[in-house]
Amino acid sequence: MTTTRSVEATIRFPYKRSLGPVMGAFMTALTEQRFLGIRSGERVLCPPREWDPDTAADLSADDLVEVGPAGTVESWTWVSSPSAAHPLDHPFAFALIRLDGADTALLHAVDVASPDALSTGMRVAPRWKAERVGHITDVEAFVPGEVPQGGGGAGAEEPVTMMDYDAAITYTTPVTRNEMRAEAANAEGRFLGLECPACARVYLGGRGFCPIDALELGPEHEVELSQRGTITNYTIIEPVQYPGQTETEPFARVHVLLDGSDVILGYQPVVEFPVGDVRIGARVAAVWNDTKVASGGGIELDGWIPTGEPDDTDPNLVNRIC
Ligand SMILES: [Zn+2]
Structure with missing residues (x-):
């Protein structure tokens, strides 16, 4: 079969999802430059869940507690060629970050110049966006150190209850x-x-x-x-x-x-x-x-x-x- 060119196709699934009492509170707190975790027995889960993923116990929004804002990198992977869907337009790391006061890790981007600048156990803090809408990308990325960066302005006037979600996959097929x-x-x-x-x-x-x-x-x-x-x-x-x-x-x-x-x-x-x-x-x-x-x-x-x-x-x- 002779192939002389290919076409790129993108399938998008844009939709809105309701957040519920726990994720809604988490997203609302992000607009206020705060992180919330949720108590489950002796542990604090962040990001918070409505159910404990290990015990399946119901968790209540009454048990939300503030965690972070700084945390520790538990593991990471380097993204050398970011796509348009990635949070940063230059190479960065995705890392599992355990925020101070939490027992589980949050997945987010860490903005450093090269993989050499990153290590497990490293301390990181959020760099907030100036305009926050109640989405995980209200944190632009985490950066090395203890002190949050960016941010400013006020939090959401109303509790965040819905989230826009734009799933997409791009693939290339030969013609x-x-x-x-x-x-x-x-x-x-x-x-x-x-x-x-x-x-x-x-x-x-x-x-x-x-x-x-x-x-x-x-x-x-x-x-x-x-x-x-x-x-x-x-x-x-x-x-x-x-x-x-x-x-x-x-x-x-x-x-x-x-x-x-x-x-x-x-x-x-x-x-x-x-x-x-x-x-x-x-x-x-x-x-x-x-x-x-x-x-x-x-x-x-x-x-x-x-x-x-x-x-x-x-x-x-x-x-x-x-
Ligand atoms: Zn035939």
């Missing part, structure tokens, strides 16, 4: 020769198929092999595909207004089995097809958009529009999921 040829065909308003010489199944999207026969497919197996197909399955999405969601009304995503092909095109948008009319067996045709051609781009698929042909009534359509 194969077949996929590039399929993309190029799409840019001309065509669908390219690859036909297995053994079983004659036709695959879409530049798939490089027949999974049934374990045969590699290449340009010599290309076939032109129809612009029409049948909906085999669909989903109606009621959009939740999470960050980044641009849809406000319910919308459909359909799986289309192209005529003459053996695999479906998944999660396709529809055009001029009311949500209430979308159904299995409906006949649809591709709608292409050439508005980007003038500026040097390619044709893009807008979605699938009903053709008005009679529905396909094959009861096995719904089983076509890939």
Whole structure:
């Protein structure tokens, strides 16, 4: 398989979470440049939990106590190439820090110039952000020494009860020769198929092999595909207004089995097809958009529009999921 380029994709899961009485109090205290731990028997846990992770005992917000602000590095690992999601934009350490008065360790960044400047048992103190919102990143990082740095200003006016959480993962996938040829065909308003010489199944999207026969497919197996197909399955999405969601009304995503092909095109948008009319067996045709051609781009698929042909009534359509 020849690879000449790759694409980077990021999947984000932004959401809000409620903090509850214990973490809420911890986050509120951060806005006041204070750390809270919670008593559990003879121990103080920091960060505090609603349950003791060892004994499963219920813990009460009444048992929160102040700890720190300085602490001791218990272990650490060096981050030499921080990503955009890391708390600092230059190399730093993640460390387990046991704040004074606590018996468990808090994970946070330590900002030192090199790994040589860090050691287990080292004393560190927080460097607070000037603006604090009730998030663990209200501490920009810990720094060597006993004295907190940064900070200033007042704490939160109201108790912090919610937290924005933005989980994301970025990965890189190679674009194969077949996929590039399929993309190029799409840019001309065509669908390219690859036909297995053994079983004659036709695959879409530049798939490089027949999974049934374990045969590699290449340009010599290309076939032109129809612009029409049948909906085999669909989903109606009621959009939740999470960050980044641009849809406000319910919308459909359909799986289309192209005529003459053996695999479906998944999660396709529809055009001029009311949500209430979308159904299995409906006949649809591709709608292409050439508005980007003038500026040097390619044709893009807008979605699938009903053709008005009679529905396909094959009861096995719904089983076509890939
Ligand atoms: Zn095959």
